[in-house]
Amino acid sequence: MFHPDEPSRYAIGPEAGALRDADIEQAANAAEGRARDAHYDAGFCTHGSAVAYRPDPHHPAQHGLQPGQVRCTAGCNTVFESDDAWTQACTDPYSDPIRRH
Incomplete structure (x- = not known):
């Protein structure tokens, strides 16, 4: 009914x-x-995209990265020490807010 x-x-x-x-x-x-x-x-970054280290960089943001590092390309250019650290920043961009450039 x-x-x-x-x-x-x-x-x-x-x-x-x-x-x-x-x-x-x-x-x-x-x-x-x-x-x-x-x-x-x-004005804060949500870390929606990134590039990781490559021995032969294909993206300008990959230059200078060390093995395991990931650089945010969504606006803040922050280098994270691991993919897990970047994933955590993506999951919770509010706990440690980083300004976009």
Whole structure:
């Protein structure tokens, strides 16, 4: 049975829970996107791209890197000592905010 104030997509039986979960997840992703946009607009880097060390550099930002190092190419030019350190900075750019240049 459908209630007048309930969207029909939530009243379709077993799929209703999955649809609600997907809506909640999408809302959380949208909120995180808005937070990252605000962080970027405030002048901070979100570390969305990077290059890693190569013995034969193909990108100008790879020059000067040592084995294992990763350089952010999203605006701050920060050198991270490992891929894991860069991944952590991408995952949580708010805990140690770095200004874009």
